[in-house]
Amino acid sequence: MKDVTGIKEIIKPENLVYKRSSVLTDNVFSYCPGCGHGTAHRILAEVIEEAGLQSETIGVAPVGCSVLLYEFMNVDVQQAAHGRAPAVATAIKRLLPEKFVFTYQGDGDLAAIGTAETIHACNRGENIMIIFINNGIYGMTGGQMAPTTLEGMKSSTSPYGRDIKLMGNPLKMTEIVATLPGTYFVTRQSVHTPANVKKTKKAMKKAVEYQKLNKGTCFIEIVSNCPSGWKMSPVESNKWMEENMFPFYPLGDLKVPAVE
């Protein structure tokens, strides 16, 4: 058959510019269309692949939409109880110090029920990478208020908008852990544009390097979206995130090593 589309030309190996990471499984992501979890998974998989750590990695995914991380990442994964991943990861890293250990946690998980574990793992300077997906809401359970939910933001448990007087203030966990001596590298990124994806990937790569050097906890917040919980289209949600989340959760490094 004649190659009218030119596809055969395009798929030649020398023309390859992008391929799915081998650290991802063949399973189709079950995340909602436009959700940041998918992109974050992909970057993480690429970083692990590029560092040659597939066989050296142990991931910990507690409860949240990303509890299914083990379906998508082709590395050893432990599923942990809601909020407890940093404690679980602490033991893994201490018992297998040569391995690369990460947790992947939502904001409800890391900043509500898991606050104690998060702060104490960071304070002990556990030599792990914590990925913190902040989408300002509980995605998995159907859009309830999270500790990170912005003032006035509606959710199924703040149907009239978050009222600071009754429900407290949105919690800046990343700022808190940056003050702890045990953290080595603390940064806040996003994955909603190619430029931001690049930056997040760079941050993860640094965290991998620092973990090899036993530097302490590396904490990467990814400000993300939840089109389903926010009841927006993916495009709307990214715009809303830029306009509302970023001013309160500004992107950038919060703590970098003094001398690199």
Next chain:
Amino acid sequence: MMERELRLMKGNEAVAEAAIRAGADGYFGYPITPQSEILEYLMEANPYKTTGMVVLQAESEVAAINMVYGGAACGKKVMTSSSSPGISLKQEGISYIAGAELPCLIVNVVRAGPGLGTIQPSQCDYFQAVKGGGHGDYHLIVLAPASVQEMADFVELGFDLAFKYRNPVMILSDGAIGQMMEKVYLKPKKNRSTVIYDWATTGKPASRERNIITSLDLDPYAQEIHNQNLQAKYREVEKNEVRLEEFQTDDADYLLVAYGTSARVSQKAVQLARAEGIKVGLLRPITLYPFPSGRLKELSRQLKGILSVEMSAGQMVEDVLLSVSGKVPVSHFGRMGGVIPTPEEVVDSLKLKIIGG
């Protein structure tokens, strides 16, 4: 009396609305499927504006149950709700509440475990609810609703029992009853109570000694007396508070014992079996603690066999066995993992394990 209001509601919503109407002072909860509607409904209804009822989303189940401890110790009508993994987290607090003899209501909309399990309905938390759950010798009073109507009714009943005995009460429901909508008659709204209890920490007036809420007793002999008092209270509860429902037991040769969702399935199974000429009845414990042992023992004299039907590996069956002390054959049929048995399966099992056996 005002007319009762007819509504179509989810079991979870019925709990929330009934709490407001029963004059609850506070609800403290944390989201978890399949019961998040309770907190969501209360946030939407915003009863703080009308009755003054406090509703708060806690940072965890651990925090929520300790909020309940604090509120209960002030003599307030307070409650929490969760589903299995969250109830496990609450166990420490529940043990303290039982030890300190505080009244409160805990709703468990059970899902299948162990661990994270699945969010589908189950009855796998029977042991945890009925045999204590946390550490120490204690009992909750456990109510098992089998309909949305009972989800609503047991909120008020639960609070009444909690205050009568100064003991935590649990509504042991499951994902099916929490999620399904049925018709429900709601009682008119009661005012919140203004009673100040003489045991509660409400600030010490000159007229009384200070009140201390504690579950600590360093002296083992004093602790033993406290334990004996608790046990005496549980005997009272066992004497006074057994509740059950019977269906076609009069002439029954065989008996199904089932609560909650599996009781509904079993009722249908009774009809199917009767249509085949099998004389079978159903005993539905409404209180799981205290368990209707007395009635079971009585019935066992006329029975040729008992089948305990549960959505678990067989937990209540142990209490059935204890009740009839070997006088009649007892067996168990159950589905696990969030699967609800069908009435046909129950009839088949009855034939296989009891009648044929």
Next chain:
Amino acid sequence: MTEEILIAGFGGQGILSMGKIMAYSGLMQDMEVSWMPSYGPEMRGGTANVTVIISSERISSPIIKSFDTVILLNQQSMDKFESSVKPGGILIYDNNGITRHPERKDITIYRVDAVEEASKMKSPKTFNMIVLGGFLKVKPVIRLENVVKGLKKSLPERHHNLIPMNEKALERGMEIIFKVR
């Protein structure tokens, strides 16, 4: 009388609310009703389904595996639930987006092209009412007047102005449903 119904389609298609209106209508007719949704993460973006039981007796199990009537509104649901119709039961489907039509020979099959009709009527949101109308035509378990009462009960007050349009959709559904075999 007991009628056990399953409705399945895309999440957000108004499936749960259609079931709710059915249940409310049954209530208005002094029947026992139960409404049991599929719940949990499965709902997100994927398929949603709801079981409605309307009965003159106390309803035993709200979760059942085979149904008198199954209403299927997308292909995934067709694949999953065609087999759930009781032998001799009824399957109702909307042709929209269907690539594999129902194949069973031991049931009666009806089609109600509600998506198309709703867009013709320029009120896509009444899609589920057209389906409900079709169902009531083939299974008149609830009287129309009680459905209207049920609508009133299940819609918030501020949406009561939409009732006439929904009534029209119900009637339209009754007209356009046809027997495939």
